[in-house]
Amino acid sequence: MSLSGRFPIDRWNFTTQSVLSVLSEADHLDLTMHQSEQLCNKGDIIFREGAVPSGIFIIKSGKVKKYKTDKGGREQIIYVANQGELIGYHAVLAEERYPDSAAALETSLLCFIPKEDFVEILQRSAPFAHRLLKALSHEFTVMANSISVFAQRTATERLAIALIVLREKYKDMNAISGQEPALDISRADLANMAGIAEENVIRLLKDFKAEGILQTTGRKIHISDITSLIKKSNYH
Incomplete structure (x- = not known):
């Protein structure tokens, strides 16, 4: 999408x-x-x-x-x-x-x-x-956007934005099939990208999974509901 x-x-x-x-x-x-x-x-x-x-x-x-x-x-x-x-x-x-x-x-x-x-x-x-x-x-x-996110956004919003950005980076790998891309990234790298602690990333991913926003297979993340993820980002 x-x-x-x-x-x-x-x-x-x-x-x-x-x-x-x-x-x-x-x-x-x-x-x-x-x-x-x-x-x-x-x-x-x-x-x-x-x-x-x-x-x-x-x-x-x-x-x-x-x-x-x-x-x-x-x-x-x-x-x-x-x-x-x-x-x-x-x-x-x-x-x-x-x-x-x-x-x-x-x-x-x-x-x-x-x-x-x-x-x-x-x-x-x-x-x-x-x-x-x-x-x-x-x-x-x-860079100005990134600085604004780190200064003003909650952990949930930061992680949501990081996942949306990564989805764009990985989506071309599945362009032929039209399937949602699998985000193959370690929790440590995801934490370093979102600027939050790794344990918070793990907890928030579990919350997103419980809400049906994403699924995980090992370290791979599959976005199930991009509309809800955008809402989580609270980005206007």
Whole structure:
């Protein structure tokens, strides 16, 4: 079931999938001339906060979590990047160290592009630079939404929003059959995404299950009633 008109999912997703589409064939070839592929297993670190960037990554398949870690070692997941998205380019553009870390949420195939090739095409292609600037501007909206949720929402509302966003991330896997996607995510990652304690996530999932909003099979979550989940989010 589409979320159009029911929940503003566009305010929760980055738009870097469209960035490369504006490149000419020649520019695309030059951008990817020295690319390399890297297969990451679940939990593999792609880059760490504070490291010096040497290039950007394109997610060819799988999902990647971007997160920050506090002094106690607890993660706060700030975004889940999907197939086709670019990650790691903020630090390259700013000529700074990585402001966050990235790790594979599941087995993922990434394409690495050296920063010299990325910067060269960025300087050469006005449409590419414009599209990337537009994507960065939209990301500000996404981050502002996330900050608002953590500051103002209850645990129930945070978890509901996290599940709705994840449903959008996973739904393409079942696009042919039309079935609701299975959200394959650990309770710890779900807690770090919603910004609540893991034990609260477990309790709330049981409550949602009792209300018929979702079903679980092991760690997989199946949304049964998206309308009720949207109501739980209390997002207007």
